Amino acid sequence: xxxxxxxxxxxxxxxxxxxxxxxxxxxxxxxxxxxxxxxxxxxxxxxxxxxxxxxxxxxxxxxxxxxxxxxxxxxxxxxxxxxxxxxxxxxxxxxxxxxxxxxxxxxxxxxxxxxxxxxxxxxxxxxxxxxxxxxxxxxxxxxxxxxxxxxxxxxxxxxxxxxxxxxxxxxxxxxxxxxxxxxxxxxxxxxxxxxxxxxxxxxxxxxxxxxxxxxxxxxxxxxxxxxxxxxxxxxxxxxxxxxxxxxxxxxxxxxxxxxxxxxxxxxxxxxxxxxxxxxxxxxxxxxxxxxxxxxxxxxxxxxxxxxxxxxxxxxxxxxxxxxxxxxxxxxxxxxxxxxxxxxxxxxxxxxx
Ligand code: NAD
Ligand code: UD1
Numbered sequence: 001x002x003x004x005x006x007x008x009x010x011x012x013x014x015x016x017x018x019x020x021x022x023x024x025x026x027x028x029x030x031x032x033x034x035x036x037x038x039x040x041x042x043x044x045x046x047x048x049x050x051x052x053x054x055x056x057x058x059x060x061x062x063x064x065x066x067x068x069x070x071x072x073x074x075x076x077x078x079x080x081x082x083x084x085x086x087x088x089x090x091x092x093x094x095x096x097x098x099x100x101x102x103x104x105x106x107x108x109x110x111x112x113x114x115x116x117x118x119x120x121x122x123x124x125x126x127x128x129x130x131x132x133x134x135x136x137x138x139x140x141x142x143x144x145x146x147x148x149x150x151x152x153x154x155x156x157x158x159x160x161x162x163x164x165x166x167x168x169x170x171x172x173x174x175x176x177x178x179x180x181x182x183x184x185x186x187x188x189x190x191x192x193x194x195x196x197x198x199x200x201x202x203x204x205x206x207x208x209x210x211x212x213x214x215x216x217x218x219x220x221x222x223x224x225x226x227x228x229x230x231x232x233x234x235x236x237x238x239x240x241x242x243x244x245x246x247x248x249x250x251x252x253x254x255x256x257x258x259x260x261x262x263x264x265x266x267x268x269x270x271x272x273x274x275x276x277x278x279x280x281x282x283x284x285x286x287x288x289x290x291x292x293x294x295x296x297x298x299x300x301x302x303x304x305x306x307x308x309x310x311x312x313x314x315x316x317x318x319x320x321x322x323x324x325x326x327x328x329x330x331x332x333x334x335x336x337x338x339x340x341x342x343x344x345x346x347x348x349x350x351x352x
Pocket of ligand 1: 006057059
């Protein structure tokens with residue numbers, strides 16, 4: 001059985017679906033601070049069977065201990081964390097406590113239970129502003145400009161030290177580039193709380209009329225059209241990368257770092273044009289000054305994951321945007337419309 005922390009969230013719910021489809025038993029631990037149990041109900045609908053679900057906090061050591069005693073967990077995918085960059089600047093302690101202390105609590109409980117396989121959700125943000133593109137895993141980590149990025153780098157360092165200290169550990173640090181898109185069914189997708197921080201969720205909300213216009217932050221970057229360039233990756237490709245990493249951790253010990261990206265960068269302007277093509281109309285937008293902390297460009301060299309995991313992103317930008325639009329247009333308010341039905345969602349009762 002695989003424990004998926006944060007399994008009700010955007011990336012976690014897609015990973016839970018892929019695990020179930022591949023025949024794994026899955027246990028989700030999520031405190032639902034940024035997600036809805038409706039996501040798991042829809043995963044069940046798609047997979048034809050449900051993951052076990054425990055509502056609880058990854059920082060809760062007693063709960064973790066009880067979980068590992070009650071379920072035959074063999075490996076953990078650790079998605080649970082906070083991810084809003086602006087919020088992390090205002091509430092750094094909450095970010096360090098969840099993203100760093102939460103990871104520590106999880107590893108302590110795993111070690112006590114004799115579980116040593118862990119896949120951690122890291123981010124390309126740990127590279128900081130790389131002068132070299134594409135970015136290989138050999139690039140030194142940089143200086144993240146905000147507590148969110150710092151917390152990811154700190155957690156990576158904690159996990160490296162842990163694996164150095166005890167050869168039983170087998171840990172995969174997956175550095176995601178920019179996850180977008182949704183499952184092709186349109187049933188699960190990204191449902192951000194409040195104002196979206198990231199480009200595609202913002203564009204989607206403009207397209208369904210929840211926001212007036214897209215703000216394009218900066219058109220004076222040293223990039224071909226002056227707007228920021230990123231490596232967008234389909235969330236289903238990303239989720240499948242986790243299954244490949246799990247398989248690989250059966251064979252290797254210590255810490256392994258893998259970039260999960262496509263190896264291709266698109267500018268904000270290119271994203272906007274491609275999205276307008278998908279929705280068949282222009283999207284209102286204005287140019288604004290650069291967003292503090294943003295970098296000009298960032299894209300991956302994903303060849304290490306291809307060689308070591310046998311994983312490669314399969315879905316191109318038009319598919320990412322079509323799938324994202326299917327999700328958003330069918331669920332303009334995300335999972336909010338399910339609120340009435342989720343009150344009685346199935347939940348395993350486990351003392352916390
Ligand atoms: P998300 O917010 O949709 O999912 C995170 C999940 O963790 C949510 O369901 C939330 O309720 C849960 N959670 C948060 N704190 C918790 C706690 N203390 N105990 C238990 N559950 C808790 O975010 P996501 O986009 O799915 O991201 C998943 C992971 O990937 C995060 O660690 C994030 O930092 C990392 N990541 C995300 C991106 C991205 O662009 N989405 C990029 C790089 C890395
Ligand atoms: C942001 C975070 C990063 C995090 C990543 C994934 C910042 C400074 N960085 O990265 O730490 O790991 O999300 O969650 O927040 N853009 C617009 N208008 C918008 C939103 C974005 O023009 O409304 C532009 C940005 O300037 C950037 C590109 O779109 O050039 C992508 O932005 P975004 O989706 O926020 O991702 P990152 O900046 O890569």
